[in-house]
Amino acid sequence: MPNFCAAPNCTRKSTQSDLAFFRFPRDPERCRLWVENCRRADLKEKTPDQLNKHYRLCAKHFEPAMICKTSPYRTVLRDTAIPTIFDLTSHLSNPHSRHRKRIKILTDEEVRQIKERRLESSIEQMLSKKENTAGEDDAEVDDVPQLTAPQKELREFLRSLFEVIILIGKQNIPSSCQSTEEPFRMSTFQALLENRINAGDEVLRARFEAAAINEEFWPLAQQKQLLEVCERCIRDELLQEVRESRFFSLVTGELVEFPEGHHIPVFLRFVDQSNTLREEFVEFILFEGEEKSMADKLESHIMKEWDLSMENCRGQAHAGSGVFGSKMKAVANHLMEKYTMAMNTPCATFALNIHLANSIPLTGVQVVMSVLKKTDAFFKASPLLQAELDGAISILSQGSVEKGDDLKENCRATWTELHNVFEMAVELLEPLLLCMDSIHDNEDLKWNDQFTSDAYAISEALADFEFIVTLVVMKNALSFTRAFGKNLQGETLDVYFAASSLTAVLHSLHEVLDNIEVYHEFWFEEAVNLATSMEIPVKVPRLFLRKQRTIEMVEIQAESFYKEYLTLPLMEHITQEVKDMFSDNHIRALKCLSLVPAVMGQMKFNTSEEAHADIFRSDLPQPDTLLAELHCWRIKWKHRGKEVNLPCTIHETLQHSDVKFFPNVNAFLRILASLPVLAFRGQEGTGQKRIQAYLSDTPVRHRSKSLAVLNINYHVKLDLDEMVECYIKSYPEDESD
Structure with missing residues (x-):
């Protein structure tokens, strides 16, 4: 994206000019002088951080003495540089033009004050110069360190290497080895270097020709150092935006396997300075140790390595299933003990029912979830497999x-991620089994050995009564939370009403527990009928029978067994999990969605944000005026003009121009938007979607953590000069060699 000059009557941009562009300084006093000299009234409303992030001035507005060229590729300003060269009159020749950079017309008093300040500044500079040059010759002293020829050559050489590594990472060029000692394929790396040499990179040519082989030319240890610097620069860029936003939520994904072990992908969700919701992947963290030590490690990493405060964490969501899911829930609880406002919530990336199912620590449930994942991946491997399933559905639905036709249509989508996945799985069970048996039999030799082997494994799982009864019980038990979960991922109004319906959901779950015998009888009968239709015998699991013989227990009937070891613990877990995930603070936060004007309008502006607003009172810029501000906010939208549409989402509300006049409401909405439970619109752009793409495209033996960070965060703009300087500061011994 090009940089545009913020100066009035200046139309230069970085793509059309070789001029350097400079950010506004973060120092408040210097930034004020820059804005004052620009004479743009609209910039006075911006903070130094906002100006530094979004606005630039080109080199034409600075005296030449204020500009230093430290290398052929890097131009910087002196620390005291102030822009003084501006065209403030050319727009007068066309008084009817509507220029986006409006020039402020100064009063006589403002002109006098500016002249006085400039005169004072000039006198101070002259006095300072006299003091600094006392006892010295009149020769000008250049305080910018001059680089020697070898230093310049090293920097140009490092730029070339960084460009190659960035290309490898962003294009996901795989490693050829399984060893963690070699960051990426040597032949590919060398080929890309040779390509640069052929394109005219003389510095690289000189270095390359001096080495016999690539390892000597640039050793593996230094390749790793380059990768670490790339990863660090990307992370620092993202974390700086999080710090500017202040509040964030912590999100972790499923375990990711690398050659060096299993790691947790960590994401941060926040609203940036342009009031845009972001969810960015930050780092892979090694998963090891007990829950308490893992929580301490994660906390320490966030606060020490990332320089973020967990006091500003307002939400956390941890994906995971089985043992890993249980550990991550314990990690979340440990963090909440220290940071009570870091609410543990479900992640909107997954349907609530899938999250609940993944969290159930029952072997049978985890087998069902695993088989569903394998089945989904199996049919995605080839369109011919999907056609085979369509044929099986047609046979059984004559x-x-x-x-x-509805079943076929649903199967072509990612049905294993839907809210009604278990209902669909029950309907598809018989066609799936018929399809798998047909592929495994392979009478016409249509399928390869891998397909037939996978089909046999899946059919064996599907034809087990324990699988069938578990699936049926899950379908019925999770039907009470299906609508609730769907609303949570719906529009803002749906989420608001979902928060109010939690009591009814919990009441239904408790009713099932109170009448578990009756409900289990109906559910078990449904499972038996389904198994009978597929000629699958009703039986107690083989492993349980073996244990029963060992300890000489009284023989137990199948219905009683599944009630005691499946239905009852499953219902108890779901009920408790819903209570844990939707704490009082969480529900109060969701009810504050009534701040969104469309929700207010739906409620006829009879909302009561005041009753729940205390939850984030300490985070607001002006908490003492909160009640008055909420009243004014409600009145503003209630008495809006007929042509004004009510914003329907938090994002639309934050983008409204008037929200800046309501600082508490603005802060409140920014915190709410960062909660992981709220759906992220346009999810194809989130870090979680990008990481899934990377993992699906990259075999385990080719994965590299550092290259993965480059690939997943391809959208982060990198400054090669900063990376070179960062490398030299981190590894000064390379410069001294």
């Missing part, structure tokens, strides 16, 4: 063509 009496209801419309139902069969």
